[in-house]
Amino acid sequence: MTSAISIEDLTKDFPLGFGHLKLRAVEDLSLEIADNQVFGLLGPNGSGKSTTIKVILGLLAPTRGTCGIFGTPSAEVSSRRDVGFLPEAPYFYRYLTGFELVRFFGRICQVEKSKLNDRVHEVIEWVGLKEAAHRRVGTYSKGMLQRIGLAQALVHDPRLVILDEPTAGVDPVGSAEISSLILKLKEQGKTIILCSHLLGQVEDICDRIAILNRGKLILEGELRDLVSKKDLRSVVVQDYREEYNDELAGWLQARESRLVSVEQPQYSLDRVFLEHVGRSELAREKLSERAEVAKQQDTASGKDNEEKKKSS
Amino acid sequence: MSKVVFSPARINIIAKNTFLEAVRQKFFGFLVIIALGIILSSQVFRDFNFGAPELKFIADFGFGAIVLFGSVLAIVATAQLFFSEIENKTAITILAKPIFRSEFIFGKFLGVSLLLLVFTGMMTVILSVLLFWRETAIMEGVDPEAFEAGRMVAYGDIFLYGIVQWLKFSILCGITMVVASFSNTNLYSVILSFVILLICHLQYLARDAWAQMEFLPVQLAVFMLSAVFPNFQLFNIGDQIALGESIPFELGARIIGYALIYIIVFNLLAVFSFRKREI
Amino acid sequence: MNWKALVVIFVVLFVVGLAVRPVEGPAWDELREREPSLRLADLEDALGQGVTVGLLGGFRAIVADLLWIRTNVIWEQQETAVIPATETMIRLVTTIDPRPVYFWLNGARMIAYDMSVWRVREAGDYGNIPDAAVRRYHDEQAETAIRLLERAREFHPDRPEILIEIANIYLRRMENEEKAAEYYRIAAEMEGAPPYAARIHAEILRRMGEYEQAYEWLKELYATLDPGNPAHQKQVVLGRIRELEDTLDVPLIQRFQP
Ligand SMILES: Nc1ncnc2c1ncn2[C@@H]1O[C@H](COP(=O)(O)OP(=O)(O)O)[C@@H](O)[C@H]1O
Ligand SMILES: [Mg+2]
Numbered sequence: 001m002t003s004a005i006s007i008e009d010l011t012k013d014f015p016l017g018f019g020h021l022k023l024r025a026v027e028d029l030s031l032e033i034a035d036n037q038v039f040g041l042l043g044p045n046g047s048g049k050s051t052t053i054k055v056i057l058g059l060l061a062p063t064r065g066t067c068g069i070f071g072t073p074s075a076e077v078s079s080r081r082d083v084g085f086l087p088e089a090p091y092f093y094r095y096l097t098g099f100e101l102v103r104f105f106g107r108i109c110q111v112e113k114s115k116l117n118d119r120v121h122e123v124i125e126w127v128g129l130k131e132a133a134h135r136r137v138g139t140y141s142k143g144m145l146q147r148i149g150l151a152q153a154l155v156h157d158p159r160l161v162i163l164d165e166p167t168a169g170v171d172p173v174g175s176a177e178i179s180s181l182i183l184k185l186k187e188q189g190k191t192i193i194l195c196s197h198l199l200g201q202v203e204d205i206c207d208r209i210a211i212l213n214r215g216k217l218i219l220e221g222e223l224r225d226l227v228s229k230k231d232l233r234s235v236v237v238q239d240y241r242e243e244y245n246d247e248l249a250g251w252l253q254a255r256e257s258r259l260v261s262v263e264q265p266q267y268s269l270d271r272v273f274l275e276h277v278g279r280s281e282l283a284r285e286k287l288s289e290r291a292e293v294a295k296q297q298d299t300a301s302g303k304d305n306e307e308k309k310k311s312s
Numbered sequence: 313m314s315k316v317v318f319s320p321a322r323i324n325i326i327a328k329n330t331f332l333e334a335v336r337q338k339f340f341g342f343l344v345i346i347a348l349g350i351i352l353s354s355q356v357f358r359d360f361n362f363g364a365p366e367l368k369f370i371a372d373f374g375f376g377a378i379v380l381f382g383s384v385l386a387i388v389a390t391a392q393l394f395f396s397e398i399e400n401k402t403a404i405t406i407l408a409k410p411i412f413r414s415e416f417i418f419g420k421f422l423g424v425s426l427l428l429l430v431f432t433g434m435m436t437v438i439l440s441v442l443l444f445w446r447e448t449a450i451m452e453g454v455d456p457e458a459f460e461a462g463r464m465v466a467y468g469d470i471f472l473y474g475i476v477q478w479l480k481f482s483i484l485c486g487i488t489m490v491v492a493s494f495s496n497t498n499l500y501s502v503i504l505s506f507v508i509l510l511i512c513h514l515q516y517l518a519r520d521a522w523a524q525m526e527f528l529p530v531q532l533a534v535f536m537l538s539a540v541f542p543n544f545q546l547f548n549i550g551d552q553i554a555l556g557e558s559i560p561f562e563l564g565a566r567i568i569g570y571a572l573i574y575i576i577v578f579n580l581l582a583v584f585s586f587r588k589r590e591i
Numbered sequence: 592m593n594w595k596a597l598v599v600i601f602v603v604l605f606v607v608g609l610a611v612r613p614v615e616g617p618a619w620d621e622l623r624e625r626e627p628s629l630r631l632a633d634l635e636d637a638l639g640q641g642v643t644v645g646l647l648g649g650f651r652a653i654v655a656d657l658l659w660i661r662t663n664v665i666w667e668q669q670e671t672a673v674i675p676a677t678e679t680m681i682r683l684v685t686t687i688d689p690r691p692v693y694f695w696l697n698g699a700r701m702i703a704y705d706m707s708v709w710r711v712r713e714a715g716d717y718g719n720i721p722d723a724a725v726r727r728y729h730d731e732q733a734e735t736a737i738r739l740l741e742r743a744r745e746f747h748p749d750r751p752e753i754l755i756e757i758a759n760i761y762l763r764r765m766e767n768e769e770k771a772a773e774y775y776r777i778a779a780e781m782e783g784a785p786p787y788a789a790r791i792h793a794e795i796l797r798r799m800g801e802y803e804q805a806y807e808w809l810k811e812l813y814a815t816l817d818p819g820n821p822a823h824q825k826q827v828v829l830g831r832i833r834e835l836e837d838t839l840d841v842p843l844i845q846r847f848q849p
Pocket of ligand 1: 014015023024025043044045046047048049050051052
């Protein structure tokens with residue numbers, strides 16, 4: 001099986017005005033991304049993530065090196081046949097409605113005409129924009145823009161989906177929903193490439209990650225291998241008292257284990273926010289559109305919220 | 313995986329979308345209203361009782377409005393609809409799809425060209441109606457002697473005028489696309505395109521005068537200039553029509569042929585220049 | 592910017608520019624033939640008038656039209672004070688757009704027929720001032736008008752209306768029958784001349800006492816007339832011939848046989 005994406009020795013320079021001064025956005029990058037996984041392309045702002053994606057999609061020409069999608073070189077139009085792409089901070093024709101926009105891209109991708117309208121409705125519903133489908137894109141909020149962007153990327157049912165900062169500028173509720181949509185895509189057998197500088201957010205969903213810094217690959221591997229310390233476990237206890245420490249240490253020592261530390265667990269602010277927003281009726285009203293969509297469709301995100309409510 | 317082949321259907325989709333976007337912009341409506349206002353303002357000539365020559369004045373105003381606002385529309389709309397896609401990053405989404413850049417260029421061109429056709433057609437029809445109405449009134453009232461030989465206005469020629477101007481605007485759209493395909497700001501595309509429009513209007517000076525230049529390098533430079541830029545003075549047949557001279561078939565055919573050649577050439581050049589553009 | 596691409600674009604345009612000459616050339620020659628201001632006699636013309644024409648492009652006619660309206664507004668004041676302004680405007684309009692014959696003819700009429708009357712009126716009106724003074728005003732205005740029309744002839748060498756206008760001014764303002772007859776003759780001999788031009792030429796000759804000349808002219812004219820065209824007035828011309836034969840006492844057998 002060919003990999004979804006293969007990048008070999010990719011270097012991309014941008015000329016800086018006159019003279020021979022150049023900015024090296026990507027340097028000697030080699031990467032193979034296998035099929036059916038969520039791959040995180042991570043790194044700080046300006047590290048060359050978007051540039052790499054644009055070279056893969058043939059929007060930029062590489063200075064050196066090659067890349068291809070499912071074995072077809074990026075220079076060929078055919079390579080983009082099975083790819084859906086959500087650009088960074090997407091801009092769309094503001095005067096079209098969400099439905100018209102997705103339909104337009106569906107036709108560009110030559111979705112069969114007899115199935116087109118059904119397919120457009122389907123993806124719009126899937127990203128949770130059913131209610132707003134006939135509003136102009138110009139009136140959409142940032143989160144809605146990302147969702148409609150996701151819908152247009154999926155309209156032709158591509159095998160590979162590339163998402164550039166899909167949660168940038170979106171509130172945690174929206175981010176969590178987008179995350180669960182990504183996991184659903186993986187369930188459908190798709191390959192997803194996720195670019196982000198928000199490392200915490202992608203942690204939960206990526207199978208494999210690569211980290212770029214100043215255009216160079218500094219780390220690549222399975223997420224689990226990279227973040228978890230296999231021989232350590234933490235135990236969360238209600239009403240713990242400091243005086244248990246010695247006793248516990250002794251108990252563990254008798255079983256040839258060792259107490260490393262006793263810490264207060266830190267919930268991420270994101271999680272606190274999610275829990276409280278999930279409970280608050282006021283906030284629900286404000287986000288009614290989103291919440292309703294979530295309930296009706298019983299999307300993964302909807303379930304998530306329910307679960308969190310129960311657990312709290 | 314099957315190959316993606318060049319598809320007129322995709323061009324058609326881009327063209328339609330471009331046209332719709334243009335029509336929904338305020339700018340188009342604004343130009344239409346101003347142009348209409350100018351054509352209708354030729355009604356002030358009624359106060360002077362010029363008789364049959366009033367028709368010449370109406371035609372002058374109508375042709376002038378078509379040329380001026382058509383040129384502005386051709387340049388501004390092209391810059392707006394083509395360059396803004398790059399500037400506003402909407403092009404990123406489209407060009408990341410399985411679509412040839414040439415399809416994108418041709419689609420954009422056809423969309424703008426359709427817009428220009430609608431504009432020119434609308435103005436030509438309104439001008440003809442106005443002329444017909446005034447001609448009838450003058451013929452039956454103020455100045456019947458002038459019409460002994462029947463109606464004076466050659467409506468067929470006005471129609472030809474509309475076609476010729478539309479083709480000229482389409483060339484201008486092609487020029488603006490070439491400019492926009494390598495420029496970095498919208499304003500720069502618009503200004504440079506207007507400068508080129510001006511050069512094309514003055515090209516005939518170089519075309520007819522290069523042989524008289526005395527200094528050889530100057531002569532060569534002027535000759536180059538005259539060959540590189542198309543001769544827009546060739547499309548300036550409105551004055552002739554307003555003066556009541558008809559345009560022979562062969563002349564009309566040559567002008568149209570000339571325009572079509574340049575439309576194709578500028579489209580291909582735009583594809584060439586846009587092909588490697590980094591989005 | 593990509594300089595290589597720019598060079599390619601220029602080279603392609605250059606080659607195309609040369610290649611389309613066979614299509615463009617004949618059309619351009621014909622159009623230029625119809626458009627006097629595009630004919631470049633020499634370089635100075637090209638850089639003077641040529642640039643103006645090129646820059647004004649399709650708007651030259653509108654500019655001239657608007658100035659013509661302005662001319663009419665000034666002219667409507669009908670007094671000697673506006674004579675210089677009106678004359679200047681007429682010259683300006685005809686310089687900017689010399690193509691409409693209408694501007695030349697109407698400008699000349701304003702100068703010859705209206706301005707002369709204003710001047711006589713302001714000097715004390717007809718009947719109150721000496722005939723010599725009236726003559727002088729009429730002559731001066733007529734000469735200005737004729738000068739304007741002579742310039743019009745340079746732009747429109749084939750338009751008989753201009754010659755007829757000159758002839759009329761000679762006849763009606765300067766009472767110069769000799770000149771009037773001459774200009775009517777030139778007009779009558781031009782293609783597209785109205786049929787009455789030839790008849791008026793003969794009529795003026797008759798009034799001048801040049802019966803022989805008028806007689807010969809009409810006889811020649813008669814052969815060219817079309818009996819089916821009412822504007823030709825073939826019978827009327829024959830009547831004139833008969834009258835002249837009476838005046839000249841032409842013997843019956845020598846009389847004109849249609
Ligand atoms: N078109 C461009 N011209 C010049 N420099 C660019 C261009 N696009 C990106 N860069 C530069 O390349 C570097 C990498 O940018 P980018 O790939 O957008 O980073 P990321 O997506 O990781 O935030 C940045 O320093 C950016 O300024
Ligand atoms: Mg980025």
